[in-house]
Amino acid sequence: MSSHYEAPIRKPLVVGNKSYHDVTVDVAKPVEGRANKQWWIVFSIAFAAFLYGLGCMIYTVSTGIGTWGLNKTIGWAWDITNFVWWVGIGHAGTLISAVLLLFRQKWRMAINRSAEAMTIFSVMQAGLFPIIHMGRPWLGYWVLPIPNQFGSLWVNFNSPLLWDVFAISTYLSVSLVFWWTGLLPDFAMLRDRAVTPFTKRVYSTLSFGWSGRAKDWQRFEEVSLVLAGLATPLVLSVHTIVSFDFATSVIPGWHTTILPPYFVAGAIFSGFAMVQTLLIIMRKVSQLEDYITLQHIELMNLIIMITGSIVGTAYITELFIAWYSGVEYEQYAFLNRATGPYWWAYLCMMSFNVVSPQVMWFKKIRTSIAASFVISIIVNIGMWFERFVIIVSSLHRDYLPSSWTMFQPTFVDAGIYIGTIGFFFVLFLLYSRSFPVIAQAEVKTILKSSGDNYKRERELNDHNHSDNH
Amino acid sequence: MYTFSSKLKTFSLILMVIGAIGIGVGFWSAPKTVEEVETILLEESHGHHDQVASHDAHAAHDAHADAAHQEHVNHVFHQLQNKPWAAFYVACIFFMLLSVGVLAFYAIQQVALAGWSPILFRVMEGITAYLLPGSVIFLLVLVLSGVHMNHLFTWMDPEVVANDHLIQGKSGYLNVAFFLIRAVLFLGVWNLYRFFSRKNSIAQDNADGVTFYKKNFKMAASFLVFFIVSESLMSWDWIMSLDPHWYSTLFAWYVFASFFVSGITAIAMVTIYLKSKGYLEQVNTSHIHDLAKFMFGISIFWTYLWFSQFMLIWYSDIPEEVTYFVTRIEHYKLPFFGMLVMNFVFPLLILVNTDFKRLSWIVVMAGIVILAGHYVDFYNMVMPATVGDQWFIGLPEISAILFFLGLFIFVVFTALTKAPLVAKGNPLMEESKHFHY
Numbered sequence: 001m002s003s004h005y006e007a008p009i010r011k012p013l014v015v016g017n018k019s020y021h022d023v024t025v026d027v028a029k030p031v032e033g034r035a036n037k038q039w040w041i042v043f044s045i046a047f048a049a050f051l052y053g054l055g056c057m058i059y060t061v062s063t064g065i066g067t068w069g070l071n072k073t074i075g076w077a078w079d080i081t082n083f084v085w086w087v088g089i090g091h092a093g094t095l096i097s098a099v100l101l102l103f104r105q106k107w108r109m110a111i112n113r114s115a116e117a118m119t120i121f122s123v124m125q126a127g128l129f130p131i132i133h134m135g136r137p138w139l140g141y142w143v144l145p146i147p148n149q150f151g152s153l154w155v156n157f158n159s160p161l162l163w164d165v166f167a168i169s170t171y172l173s174v175s176l177v178f179w180w181t182g183l184l185p186d187f188a189m190l191r192d193r194a195v196t197p198f199t200k201r202v203y204s205t206l207s208f209g210w211s212g213r214a215k216d217w218q219r220f221e222e223v224s225l226v227l228a229g230l231a232t233p234l235v236l237s238v239h240t241i242v243s244f245d246f247a248t249s250v251i252p253g254w255h256t257t258i259l260p261p262y263f264v265a266g267a268i269f270s271g272f273a274m275v276q277t278l279l280i281i282m283r284k285v286s287q288l289e290d291y292i293t294l295q296h297i298e299l300m301n302l303i304i305m306i307t308g309s310i311v312g313t314a315y316i317t318e319l320f321i322a323w324y325s326g327v328e329y330e331q332y333a334f335l336n337r338a339t340g341p342y343w344w345a346y347l348c349m350m351s352f353n354v355v356s357p358q359v360m361w362f363k364k365i366r367t368s369i370a371a372s373f374v375i376s377i378i379v380n381i382g383m384w385f386e387r388f389v390i391i392v393s394s395l396h397r398d399y400l401p402s403s404w405t406m407f408q409p410t411f412v413d414a415g416i417y418i419g420t421i422g423f424f425f426v427l428f429l430l431y432s433r434s435f436p437v438i439a440q441a442e443v444k445t446i447l448k449s450s451g452d453n454y455k456r457e458r459e460l461n462d463h464n465h466s467d468n469h
Numbered sequence: 470m471y472t473f474s475s476k477l478k479t480f481s482l483i484l485m486v487i488g489a490i491g492i493g494v495g496f497w498s499a500p501k502t503v504e505e506v507e508t509i510l511l512e513e514s515h516g517h518h519d520q521v522a523s524h525d526a527h528a529a530h531d532a533h534a535d536a537a538h539q540e541h542v543n544h545v546f547h548q549l550q551n552k553p554w555a556a557f558y559v560a561c562i563f564f565m566l567l568s569v570g571v572l573a574f575y576a577i578q579q580v581a582l583a584g585w586s587p588i589l590f591r592v593m594e595g596i597t598a599y600l601l602p603g604s605v606i607f608l609l610v611l612v613l614s615g616v617h618m619n620h621l622f623t624w625m626d627p628e629v630v631a632n633d634h635l636i637q638g639k640s641g642y643l644n645v646a647f648f649l650i651r652a653v654l655f656l657g658v659w660n661l662y663r664f665f666s667r668k669n670s671i672a673q674d675n676a677d678g679v680t681f682y683k684k685n686f687k688m689a690a691s692f693l694v695f696f697i698v699s700e701s702l703m704s705w706d707w708i709m710s711l712d713p714h715w716y717s718t719l720f721a722w723y724v725f726a727s728f729f730v731s732g733i734t735a736i737a738m739v740t741i742y743l744k745s746k747g748y749l750e751q752v753n754t755s756h757i758h759d760l761a762k763f764m765f766g767i768s769i770f771w772t773y774l775w776f777s778q779f780m781l782i783w784y785s786d787i788p789e790e791v792t793y794f795v796t797r798i799e800h801y802k803l804p805f806f807g808m809l810v811m812n813f814v815f816p817l818l819i820l821v822n823t824d825f826k827r828l829s830w831i832v833v834m835a836g837i838v839i840l841a842g843h844y845v846d847f848y849n850m851v852m853p854a855t856v857g858d859q860w861f862i863g864l865p866e867i868s869a870i871l872f873f874l875g876l877f878i879f880v881v882f883t884a885l886t887k888a889p890l891v892a893k894g895n896p897l898m899e900e901s902k903h904f905h906y
Contacts, residue, residue: 005903007584009679009896102766236773248784255785258718260777313697314718321718324705326638327789 008459012452013107016290020444023291027186027440028193030286035433038285046425053419056412057132065135069409074395078413079133080245081387082420085270086126087168087242088263088383091235092271093119094175097182098231101224106450107299109442110291113186114282115275116179117435121427122274123172125420130164132416160244167241174234178227181220184210185441239267246390253333253394256321262314269307269353270383276300276376280369282432291438294367301366304379308357311386315354333394341406342393349389352382471748471885477878484875491868495553498864506546547620548856553865554619555855558610560869562707563731563847564877565603566724570732571596572663573696574763576689579666584900585759588751590892591885592740594670596732597663598884599877604656611652611707615645621855624713636713643710651706655699662692673894682896700725708847711854715793717782723774724850730767730812731843734836736760739881741829748890754827755906761826764839765816772813797849800858804845811842844870 100108187207243263701721
């Protein structure tokens with residue numbers, strides 16, 4: 001697939017003199033060991049948050065949407081903000097596995113597994129909101145075009161909310177298949193190392209009888225490439241469709257053509273920030289620093305910086321065109337964002353998303369783990385505010401001043417959001433103890449080209465300067 | 470070293486001469502007075518005339534009808550006068566931005582530490598050599614528009630502005646002086662980046678260390694930052710402001726996708742040509758495959774942006790925006806939908822196949838369609854605003870394409886003779902030579 005020659009200026013992606021066996025052992029260790037006390041403490045907190053959120057959801061559904069802070073003007077607020085936020089986060093996973101695969105970025109191999117897990121778990125959180133924000137969620141199945149006894153009453157395919165149904169469900173299923181396919185060789189590895197009959201049985205089932213024959217590998221590679229090729233337009237289209245929820249409307253501040261690519265850029269931005277947050281912790285607690293190296297963190301920071309700049313350009317574009325359009329509603333929408341009652345949210349969005357990633361231009365900062373961690377969290381907060389600003393500040397003051405109002409979230413709004421964060425971490429914590437968190441089969445394919453020991457050896461033998469390879 | 474074949478040189482000169490003559494004829498045959506337009510309109514089909522007549526009948530009194538008729542004639546007069554200018558403008562901006570697209574691709578390849586493309590850097594540098602003459606001519610057209618030699622930009626006409634409060638509101642941005650300052654700034658910085666990156670690239674050939682390579686890396690990163698901003702502004706200035714009432718936030722990125730894919734296509738076609746002449750021996754089908762993948766991918770990306778912009782405006786149907794597409798669909802049906810076939814359907818079907826992406830003739834064929842399609846794309850962006858329903862791809866349009874194509878070939882292949890085709894000092898060059906996919 002790739003050449004046997006690698007330029008000496010490329011830095012190693014696997015450090016610590018690893019052999020194939022070392023890779024196996026290092027990746028299997030968190031799965032084969034026992035959870036420590038910290039894990040149980042964190043898991044309990046996440047689980048408690050999840051239960052609290054679940055309670056809030058049940059309360060909402062059984063009592064009514066009126067328990068939320070929505071009003072007649074602002075029919076969407078935290079629900080859709082959180083939905084878009086979670087979907088956005090879910091995009092980095094597919095991006096890392098699919099887009100970076102298409103661009104032959106070898107460094108993706110250490111992070112793609114966890115990024116995909118993050119995708120699956122955050123899309124699951126996102127998927128909750130379209131259901132629970134319905135007034136009659138028990139009729140949710142009516143959004144599906146199924147033949148029925150109402151004279152085949154059909155759905156209207158003109159609504160972006162219906163496109164959302166198809167987009168999100170397709171996205172979740174394709175991501176799941178993509179993820180699971182990649183897991184087969186790694187589950188097989190765990191199966192072959194299992195010592196108890198129970199784990200043997202579990203991983204035998206999960207690995208679908210993978211035996212790693214040449215033909216299997218050949219097809220595996222082909223499937224990965226095809227899925228990557230399909231998943232890339234899928235990532236773009238899913239978040240595009242999410243952006244259509246707003247952009248197809250006639251609301252000033254919502255109706256703007258840049259939203260599709262700008263939402264996608266924002267999704268990559270926030271998704272990478274979340275991967276960064278999670279992996280900085282994971283490499284430490286699972287002792288995977290030799291695989292998720294500082295270079296990986298730096299590269300992720302660079303992507304955060306680039307997408308942050310693209311998002312920043314889009315913000316400026318929106319501002320400029322609002323002025324340029326000469327439409328007073330549009331102009332007011334942006335004036336209101338900057339100076340209205342939600343100015344603080346707008347300020348958070350601008351400073352967290354546009355200004356904060358720009359510090360990554362300094363090598364000192366982007367190669368500092370502490371700084372990367374802090375900025376990745378800031379970006380996630382900023383991106384939550386971005387969605388909040390777009391949704392609420394455009395709704396609360398639009399065409400008719402008599403309909404102007406404010407939005408005040410209730411504890412139920414907040415509880416459900418906290419609950420999804422809890423649920424996400426419940427799933428992610430369980431994942432990190434039972435799944436191979438690094439795609440060891442993939443890492444083994446780059447070990448000899450990108451392992452530090454092999455690189456040193458090549459340098460000694462002066463292989464790099466020969467033309468014969 | 471590459472030597473410019475005399476055949477190709479003659480060919481490019483012939484293109485330029487034919488093109489220049491055609492452009493001259495185009496300007497010469499454009500109507501010079503309103504009376505000429507009157508006769509043209511009279512000669513036109515009766516169906517059109519009947520409409521005018523019935524319109525006149527409905528008018529309250531003759532004076533009003535006369536005024537309306539006079540206005541119509543004036544309007545057509547402006548459009549017909551614009552025609553040779555607009556034809557020149559489309560071809561001029563298309564080739565100029567194509568070289569900017571190559572420049573952006575070149576910078577991206579450098580900052581991304583791409584291991585496959587350094588073998589093509591000299592080809593890219595050759596193509597971007599067109600940027601300087603291209604942008605000089607383009608700037609000249611902008612200046613001539615600024616001194617009212619034509620009516621391409623209606624907002625430059627003080628009479629129009631005086632009666633148009635929407636344009637008045639934009640005059641803080643849309644005024645000739647500021648417009649030209651911006652144009653000089655953007656073209657100047659792009660040319661400076663092109664000049665210095667080329668200089669460093671040649672200096673790196675015989676250098677011991679990698680200082681020039683590192684300089685180029687940093688410069689490419691800074692250029693890309695400047696580029697993302699200047700690209701947005703330039704597309705608002707040079708294209709969107711032709712329709713000064715219309716606006717779209719996506720527009721700049723859409724324009725970018727259009728000339729970016731054209732630039733990549735040009736790289737592929739020049740590479741294939743040089744390879745076929747026995748140069749670039751280390752370029753293999755994998756390199757062509759990668760270029761073709763980019764042509765395929767960015768074509769789809771262009772379509773994505775086209776669709777996003779079109780669908781959102783169509784869906785909300787807000788009157789001040791939707792006129793843009795209404796006029797295009799009414800008067801430009803074939804070019805408007807035809808370009809979708811050329812820029813999307815054709816490359817999608819032909820370049821999805823891995824084996825096809827390695828066949829030179831397929832890539833060249835797809836490339837010709839993509840380049841023609843994106844010319845039509847620019848045509849669709851410029852013409853409805855400048856000549857309206859008086860469009861026709863005739864002598865002025867084809868001559869302008871031939872002239873700029875000849876100039877492009879002449880400049881690019883002359884530049885290719887100026888330096889070895891392999892930038893040997895690049896630390897990633899070995900990877901690129903051994904690249905195999």
